[in-house]
Amino acid sequence: MDRPLTRNIHADRRPIDLRGYRDNGGYEGLRVGLGLSPADCLQRIKDSNLRGRGGAGFPTGLKWSFVPMGEDCSPGHKYLICNADEMEPGTFKDRLLLECDPHQLIEGMILAAYTIGADVAYIFIRSEYHIAAQRLREGIVDCEREGLLGDNIQGSGYSLHMHVHASAGRYICGEETALISSLEGKRANPRAKPPFPQVSGLWGRPTIVNNVETLSNIAHIIERGPQWFNDLGLTEDAGTKMYGVSGRVKNPGCWELPMGTPIRTVLEEYAGGMADGYELRGFLPGGGSTDFLTADHLDLAMDYDTIGKAGSRLGTGTLIVLDDATCPVGFVKNLMDFFAQESCGFCTPCRDGLPWSAQVLDDIENGQGKPEDLDTLERQVEFIGAIGNTHCALAPGAMEPLQSALKYFRADFEAHINQGCCPWKARQ
Ligand SMILES: Cc1cc2nc3c(=O)[nH]c(=O)nc-3n(C[C@H](O)[C@H](O)[C@H](O)COP(=O)(O)O)c2cc1C
Ligand code: SF4
Incomplete structure (x- = not known):
């Protein structure tokens, strides 16, 4: 099986330096x-x-084509930003790529920047990813010494300067326009679109923001060609994908597999199936802001369109498993607490609606829920979850686990309300 993204990654997770990377x-x-x-x-x-x-699955080439190029572009800087914020709950795929193969990302970024005509590139990295940030900084210095970065790269006449910037540590900094605000030294509030960053991004200049895994694919595609990349996927979607699994499975982890690998294969073959004594109740297929799917969906392909048609999103491709010993109300409440805390506070439905949802869930979980609370939650899902009612996708994303939990685990919510307690806690 061809695994281009992880070919340099070893079980002991030792990083590969410039020399080793070039030798390979x-x-x-x-x-x-x-x-x-x-x-x-x-x-x-x-x-x-x-x-x-990064989650939305937007076509990369199309995004790049929106950047004004040639005579369409007024003189001045253009920017490439790698989004290495990775604060989505349950998501740890970029960390592996950043820590273990920093040059794969740097090489992809140089090519991406060359393509769009950027002369400055930033890696905006999660504040806790100290090891990755250090290895990237060392990698950049090594590249500068070897003429792979800086002025006149390899005598080509093309110049690029690359910098690592550590995030101040908020989930909203991963949203691309909030990231740009943060990089400019401002409060990390998302910006209205249009104008899109491709036209007016960092300091008002054309800017591309791409995810770590996206950019890590670029050098392979340029070298081995688009057909090779298309042939890697098992379905309509191309390439390989970094899939991950967390929760009560035998072997939680992260694997590079062909795009479109069945969920069952990821869960049972690679994650080893459920841990002894636990049954699968459901899973979030792509991080904490995606809708639950259940055992009925296990034979679906893990690609963007298939998971979308099933009522969820591929998102980051990292599954969070819900087992039968975990209360689904508590599970969703935990996520809602996170999203409420991470709201940037700019718009009312998110700033006030998410803590309200969290409070209603807290009441239900603690046995103080009322039957009408479920109607309240349904209304909040409908209003806060609607794209366009909030300034960015944080709030609609926060509603996805809740809306699907109300669909698949409604009886569990009702049991809490009818029994006046959490049935899981009562069993302990
Ligand atoms: C609240 C929120 C958090 C996000 N966090 C990340 C993140 O940590 N990493 C990421 O690549 N994209 C994140 N995104 C998506 C980015 O806005 C953007 O779509 C992505 O970086 C584009 O890269 P791609 O085209 O390579 O997917 C987030 C979006 C939202 C709404
Ligand atoms: S949806 Fe939430 S995070 Fe996004 S802009 Fe509004 S308040 Fe800020």
């Missing part, structure tokens, strides 16, 4: 890419059908 064929994609025009590089990424791995 690294920076060959850069050599190929710098020999092509930016337009040819863009065409390769478009033809590869790579979709952004």
Whole structure:
């Protein structure tokens, strides 16, 4: 099985340095890419059908094509930003790529920046990812020394300066326009779109924000071609995917597998199935802000369209498993507490609605719920969950686990209200 993203990652998770990376064929994609025009590089990424791995699955080549290029672009800086914030609950795929193979990301970023004509690139990294940040900084210095970054890269005439910027540590900093505000030194509030960052982003200049996993794919696609990348996927979606599983399974972890691998294969073959004594009740397929799916969905392909049609989202592709010994109300309440705390406070439905939802869930979990609370939660799901009622996707995302829990685990909510206690706690 071809696993381009993790080919340099070993079980002991020791990082690969510049020398080791080059010995294993690294920076060959850069050599190929710098020999092509930016337009040819863009065409390769478009033809590869790579979709952004940050959660929304937006086509990467299409996004890049919105950046004004050539005569369309007024003189001045253009920016590339790698989104390495990774604060989505249950998501730890980017960390592996950042810590173990920093040069794969750096090489992909140089090629992405070359394609869109950016002269400055930032890696905006989660504040807790100290090890990854250090390895990236060392990698950048090594590249500068070898002429792979800085002025006139490899004699090509193209120059790029790259910097690592640690986040101040809020989930909203991962939203691309809030990230840009934060990088500018402002409060991390999301911005209205349009204008989109591709046209007016960092300091009002054309800016591309891409996820770590997205950018880690770029050098491979440039070097090995779009058809190779398309052929990696098992379904319509191209490439491989970093899948992860957390919760009460035998072998929680993170694996690179062909895009479209069945959920059952990820859960049973790679995560080893449920831990002894526990049954599967459901799972969030792509991090904490996706809708629950259940055992009935296990044979679905883990790709963007299939999971979307099943009523959820592929999101980050990292499953969070709900087992039969865990209270689904408490599970959802825990997530709602997180999202309420992480609201940037800019718009009322999110700032006030999420703590209200968390309080109603807290009441139900603690045996003080009333039958009408379920109607309140349904109304909040409908209003706060509607795209367009809030300024960014944090609030609708926060509603996804709740709305699907009310659909699949409604009897559990009712049991709490009818019995005046949490049945799981009562059993302990
Ligand atoms: C609240 C919130 C948090 C987000 N956090 C991240 C994150 O940590 N990493 C990430 O890549 N994308 C995150 N996103 C998505 C980004 O806004 C953006 O779509 C993504 O970085 C684009 O990269 P891609 O096209 O490569 O997927 C978040 C979105 C929202 C609404
Ligand atoms: S939805 Fe929440 S996080 Fe997003 S802008 Fe509104 S208050 Fe801020």
